[in-house]
Structure formats: structure tokens, C-alpha cells
Amino acid sequence: MEPYSYDKSFELYDRAEKVIPCGIYGHLGVGRSRLNPMGCYPLFSERAEGTYIWDVDGNRFIDYACAYGPNVLGYGDPDVDAAALAQLKKGNCTTVVSPVMIECAEELIKTVNCADWAFFAKNGGDVTTLAVMAARHATGRKKIVMMKSCYHGVAQWCQSPGTPGVLDEEISSNLYATFNDFDGLKELVEAHDGEIACVISMPYSHVSHYDNILPAEDYWKKVRKLCDEKGILLIIDDVRAGFRMDLAGSDHYFGIKADMLCLGKAIANGWNMSALVGAARLKPVIEEMNYTGSYWLSAVPFAASVAALRKMRALDAARRMQEIGAKLTEGLRQVAEANGALLSVTGLPSLFKIILKDPDGSLIPHQRWIGEMVRRGVYISHFHNMFTNVMITDEDLRYTFDVADEALKITLKEHPEIRTV
Amino acid sequence: MDVKDRIRERIAKTVETANADPEGKKIAAKLPDGKLVVEAGEDLVIPILVRGGTLTLADDPSHPKAVCRFSDAGAAWAVLSGTLSPYAATVHRQLDQQGLSPMNETFEKLWTLVRKRDSDLREV
Numbered sequence: 067m068e069p070y071s072y073d074k075s076f077e078l079y080d081r082a083e084k085v086i087p088c089g090i091y092g093h094l095g096v097g098r099s100r101l102n103p104m105g106c107y108p109l110f111s112e113r114a115e116g117t118y119i120w121d122v123d124g125n126r127f128i129d130y131a132c133a134y135g136p137n138v139l140g141y142g143d144p145d146v147d148a149a150a151l152a153q154l155k156k157g158n159c160t161t162v163v164s165p166v167m168i169e170c171a172e173e174l175i176k177t178v179n180c181a182d183w184a185f186f187a188k189n190g191g192d193v194t195t196l197a198v199m200a201a202r203h204a205t206g207r208k209k210i211v212m213m214k215s216c217y218h219g220v221a222q223w224c225q226s227p228g229t230p231g232v233l234d235e236e237i238s239s240n241l242y243a244t245f246n247d248f249d250g251l252k253e254l255v256e257a258h259d260g261e262i263a264c265v266i267s268m269p270y271s272h273v274s275h276y277d278n279i280l281p282a283e284d285y286w287k288k289v290r291k292l293c294d295e296k297g298i299l300l301i302i303d304d305v306r307a308g309f310r311m312d313l314a315g316s317d318h319y320f321g322i323k324a325d326m327l328c329l330g331k332a333i334a335n336g337w338n339m340s341a342l343v344g345a346a347r348l349k350p351v352i353e354e355m356n357y358t359g360s361y362w363l364s365a366v367p368f369a370a371s372v373a374a375l376r377k378m379r380a381l382d383a384a385r386r387m388q389e390i391g392a393k394l395t396e397g398l399r400q401v402a403e404a405n406g407a408l409l410s411v412t413g414l415p416s417l418f419k420i421i422l423k424d425p426d427g428s429l430i431p432h433q434r435w436i437g438e439m440v441r442r443g444v445y446i447s448h449f450h451n452m453f454t455n456v457m458i459t460d461e462d463l464r465y466t467f468d469v470a471d472e473a474l475k476i477t478l479k480e481h482p483e484i485r486t487v
Numbered sequence: 488m489d490v491k492d493r494i495r496e497r498i499a500k501t502v503e504t505a506n507a508d509p510e511g512k513k514i515a516a517k518l519p520d521g522k523l524v525v526e527a528g529e530d531l532v533i534p535i536l537v538r539g540g541t542l543t544l545a546d547d548p549s550h551p552k553a554v555c556r557f558s559d560a561g562a563a564w565a566v567l568s569g570t571l572s573p574y575a576a577t578v579h580r581q582l583d584q585q586g587l588s589p590m591n592e593t594f595e596k597l598w599t600l601v602r603k604r605d606s607d608l609r610e611v
Contacts, residue, residue: 079578088574096574100593104577227562228596246567275588426550427521428586451589 067197067472069441070125075109078122079422093134093450100432100449105439107445114141116457119445127445128462130394131171132453135306135417138387139301139377140457146335146373148380153206153369164365166372174343180312180323181343185352185438187362190305190330191219194266196357198223199325201264204351209258211265213245213296215273218303219327237423245271248288255296256458264325265293266301269316272451275429277421278413284319293325299348305330305340310334310453313384332378337370383456384416391415391454401470404480406487419451422477424484431481439466439471490560491531497567498533500605501598502511502542511600516540518593521552525594527563537590548588553586569602 070120079096083089090096090109101107108121117140119129132138139146153166169183187193198210210223218224222236241258242252245267255262269286271279293300302317302324309332312319317327330340338361338450344352378384392415408423422432429448436448444466446452478485488496505515518537522545525533527528534545557563562581565571573595576582 076578083572083575083578088572089578096578098590099577102577102584104580104583109578226517228510228517230596419594426552428552429588430551430554430586433585 067442067469069438070108070121070123070443071397072105072108072123074122074123078110084409092172098449102433102448106441108440116140117455117459117462125443125472127436127443128458128466129452130382130444130452130454130466131445132455133336133445134447134450135310136334136336137453138309138332138383139335139374139381140455142334143335143374143377145377146337146370149373150337150366150370153366156365158366159361159364163363164368166365166368167363170371170375172369173372174329174341177313177375177379178329178343179318179346180327181315182346183344183349183352185342185357186368187340187359188338188340189219189420190303190328190340191221191224192359192362193328193330193453194301194303194305194339195221195225196219196342196352196355197301197303197328197344198264198266198353199357200326200348200351201266202302203354204299204348205263205297206348207261207263208239209241209261210239210263211241211243211251211254213250213267213271214242216245216266216271217273217302231354241481246279246285248285248292250281251289252292255292255298259273259296260298262298264299264301265325267290268303269307269311269320272306272419273474274419274449274451277410278419278451280413281320284398286317286322290322299325301326301328303328306451307414307417309333309378310387313378328379333374334367334371337367337372337374339367339371348393352451381456386456387416387454388414389454390458390463391418393460394418394454394458394466395420397467398470401467401474405474406485407469407474407478408484408486413451416454417451418454420446422474422484424481431477435470435473435477438476439469442469444469490564491527494527494531494532494567497564497598497601498535499544501594501601502535502544503602504604505540505542505597506601508580511597512540514593514596514600515542517589519552519587519590521590522548522550523553523555523590523594524548524551525555525557525563527532528558530561531560531563535594541568551586551587553584553590553594555591556583556585557581558583559610561577567598569599569606 174184225232317324326344395411413419431446504511534548558581
């Protein structure tokens with residue numbers, strides 16, 4: 067098929083670059099080689115519906131990035147958006163809070179296993195930060211354990227040494243463990259006995275650029291027990307994986323109960339909100355925190371979230387996304403195999419990670435392959451795990467496999483070294 | 488000094504900063520092991536080996552983990568000297584960073600540190 071071109075996108079970038087740092091910044095931006103090979107990805111979108119986005123040049127994409135997580139029921143889901151727009155007519159950011167906030171907390175408690183209460187904010191980083199502050203307040207301890215190369219947002223405490231603007235003092239109480247290495251974690255905890263407030267971790271390792279790592283069978287149960295024995299709070303950062311593995315929480319999926327669970331992204335199908343939920347005994351701790359934001363109690367996202375949570379439960383959305391993801395990843399694996407290439411598929415199918423392997427581990431052929439897919443209408447990011455949503459159809463999958471095959475043949479001509487046979 | 492010599496000198500300084508400077512070492516610790524190749528046009532190719540956060544200038548550019556390819560020496564010097572944003576250079580295809588992104592991204596932070604030191608924007 068004829069590859070897309072992006073003339074309008076690039077014209078708009080020249081305008082953006084004059085008035086906005088980086089032109090487009092952050093995880094949707096042009097930095098850190100995120101959109102390389104440049105020219106394969108659109109820079110600006112016009113609209114979105116269901117599982118598709120259309121860029122400003124009129125090109126349509128099946129979007130497996132799902133806005134990097136929020137799109138779980140389909141862009142512009144009619145039920146979620148109707149609830150949001152009905153609330154908008156009544157009020158959104160006002161001086162007095164809408165009762166829909168209570169409804170939203172009640173829905174979360176009904177849905178999420180470890181939730182006895184819910185505290186609302188806007189972004190995932192708002193609630194991971196609150197969880198860590200609350201753990202320190204609850205335990206009177208300073209140190210926190212995080213996993214190496216983890217991502218919990220962009221606040222100073224969770225950035226790595228050497229990051230611009232981050233002081234050593236701001237991260238000097240961080241201890242770093244290796245995900246899935248229980249013995250290493252235990253050793254670290256014992257070396258700092260009585261000093262550690264919390265362990266914060268994603269439910270499994272989905273570090274960008276690398277294969278994802280699922281926990282060993284008893285890993286989480288052992289971590290839970292260790293935390294209980296040592297008076298350490300266990301925080302699961304479920305911002306990315308939440309509602310895609312198990313509507314009751316990713317901690318529930320792995321057979322444990324977190325003390326606090328951080329939620330965002332899929333929680334309101336793209337309407338802007340996040341939530342920290344947790345155990346009843348921690349509610350008084352949260353009540354003592356000084357923590358708020360201008361838009362955190364706005365009513366429209368609460369209404370959207372209530373509708374999204376109800377619809378996800380009615381559809382058994384997590385199971386459905388796992389099934390779609392399993393078909394998708396198996397099909398892509400078969401395309402690679404038929405072309406004599408090796409595709410690694412890791413993580414869970416609803417938030418899968420794919421890497422086209424090369425002998426140098428450079429990802430250069432992988433980036434080429436992904437780029438050629440994007441310019442044929444299949445939007446996949448080369449660096450991040452991808453997502454499924456409930457609107458992806460078998461026809462979308464067939465189109466994806468055809469594009470993957472065509473793009474792989476182009477890649478193999480340029481990179482014959484990736485052939486395994 | 489010829490622009491290509493300036494680029495070679497700046498890359499060598501970047502390697503030195505990564506290995507010896509306290510702030511540079513902190514940044515370089517995040518570099519994955521492997522080979523990074525800096526290219527500026529067809530005849531300026533600088534391979535750099537990374538092992539355990541220590542950088543060494545090398546000779547053989549084959550089997551890179553990451554490639555930082557400038558369209559030409561002029562674009563390379565413009566980015567390295569801070570007169571051209573790496574973001575705009577990327578979008579306008581004057582800078583093409585391929586391969587393991589953490590390698591390119593971290594090396595970019597190192598050359599930015601060298602530029603700031605060079606222009607007295609930051610105390611040594």
C-alpha cells in the first residue's frame with residue numbers, strides 16, 4: 067500500500083517549535099527518538115473515534131498506543147461521553163463539590179479489591195507522590211524502595227540521578243531493587259531494617275525499550291509477606307496497567323492486596339483524572355495530608371469515570387482486551403516467523419510489548435519495521451508497551467497483520483542480518 | 488579550526504567529561520553497555536565504546552547499539568554548540584538518532600553538559 071505523507075503535520079511543527087518547548091514535548095513529543103525514524107509518524111491529529119485516530123493530513127491509523135493507556139473503551143465512547151457532557155451542562159470546576167464525586171468513589175470501591183476509600187487527582191504522578199508521602203507519614207520512616215528503571219511519574223522523588231533539575235537530596239532516600247529478585251529485595255530491606263516506609267512498584271516490569279518481565283509465581287506473595295513482617299507499606303502503581311489486567315486491580319490479578327493502589331489512564335476513558343485507593347486503616351493518614359489541586363474535584367471526569375467503570379464491568383473489559391491482545395500478538399508473531407524473523411512478545415496481551423530482535427540488540431531494524439507500519443496506518447510505538455481496547459475488531463487485526471507483513475519485508479531487505487533462517 | 492575538527496574535539500571532550508567529571512559520571516552511569524556511533528556526513532564517523540559507564544573512543548563503527556547521525560558537519564556543530572535545537576534538528580531530519588534510545592538520550596545530556604561548561608553557563 068502507498069505510505070502516508072505528513073505535510074500538514076510538519077508545517078504545524080514549525081509553528082509549534084516557535085512557541086512551545088521542543089515543539090511537542092513529553093511522551094507524545096519528538097524528543098528521545100520517540101518518533102524516529104522521523105517522517106514515519108504523524109505529529110498532529112485531527113480527530114479520534116473508537117480505536118482510530120485521523121491525523122491533520124487525513125490519514126487514518128489503528129491506534130495501538132491508545133493515548134498511552136487512557137483509551138480503553140474506544141475514543142469518544144458514547145456512554146462515557148454522554149455522562150460527561152450531561153455533567154458539563156450542570157457544572158464542572160465549581161466552588162462547591164458535586165455529589166458525583168461520592169458516586170465515583172463508591173464505584174471504585176465496588177470495583178477495586180483493595181479500595182476502602184478513594185482520593186482523586188489528575189495525573190498518575192499526583193497519586194504516586196501522595197502514596198509515597200502517606201507511607202512516610204504513616205510509618206515515620208524516610209526511605210522508600212523502588213524498582214530499577216521504574217517509572218512513577220516526573221516528580222523529583224521518582225527521577226533518576228543526573229536528571230536536569232533534580233537534586234541529589236531529593237532522591238537520597240530512594241533505595242533501588244531489581245524487579246522479580248525477591249532475595250535481593252529481602253537483603254535490601256534487612257540492610258535498612260526499620261528505615262523503609264514503602265515498597266512502590268508496577269505490577270510487572272514494563273520498562274521502555276526492553277522486553278517486559280512478568281513476576282515469578284510467588285514473587286508478589288513473598289513481597290507482601292516481607293512488607294507485613296517489616297511494617298512496610300506496599301504500593302502498587304497501577305496507573306498504566308490498571309483495568310487492563312483485572313478490573314479489581316493488578317494486585318488482585320497476582321493474588322495479593324496492596325496497601326495503596328495508584329490508578330489513572332483507563333479510569334475515565336480519557337477524561338482527566340487519577341485516584342489513589344487503599345486500605346481503611348490508611349484513611350486517617352490521608353486525612354492528615356496537605357494535598358490538593360485546582361481541578362482535582364472537577365465533576366465532569368467523575369461522571370465519565372462512573373460511566374466508564376460501569377461499562378468496563380458490564381463488558382468484562384479486561385478479559386476482552388486480553389483476548390484481543392492474545393490474537394494480535396500471536397498474529398504478529400506468526401508474521402515474523404513466516405518471514406524468518408524473531409519477534410519477542412512479552413508482558414500481558416492487553417498491554418503487550420513487541421520487539422523485532424536483531425543480533426546487536428540495537429532495535430534499529432525494530433524501529434524501521436514499526437515506522438513502516440505506522441506510515442501504513444498501524445500506530446505502534448517502538449519504545450513503549452502498547453495497549454488494546456475493546457473496540458478493536460478482527461478486521462482491524464487482519465489489516466494489522468497485512469501491514470506488518472509488508473513492513474517486515476521492507477525491513478528485511480535493509481536488514482538481512484535479522485533473518486533467523 | 489575546521490568544523491570537523493571542532494566536532495571531533497567536542498566529542499572527545501564529551502567522552503572525557505563522562506569519565507572524569509562528577510556530574511558527567513552521574514549521567515554516564517545511565518548509559519547501557521555497547522557501541523554508540525556519531526556520524527556527521529559520510530566522512531566523519533566516531534565510534535564510542537561504553538562499558539560500565541566508562542566511554543572509550545574506538546575505531547570500528549560496526550555493530551552499533553545506537554547511531555547518532557547528523558546530516559552534515561554544519562548541522563552537527565550547530566546542535567553540539569547549541570545554536571540548533573536537537574528537537575527541531577530531529578524533525579527537519581538534520582539529526583537522526585537510531586537504535587537504543589537511552590544510549591542516544593544520555594549521550595545528548597553529556598554533550599549538553601559540555602556545551603554549558605564550555606560557554607560558562609554552568610560552573611565547573
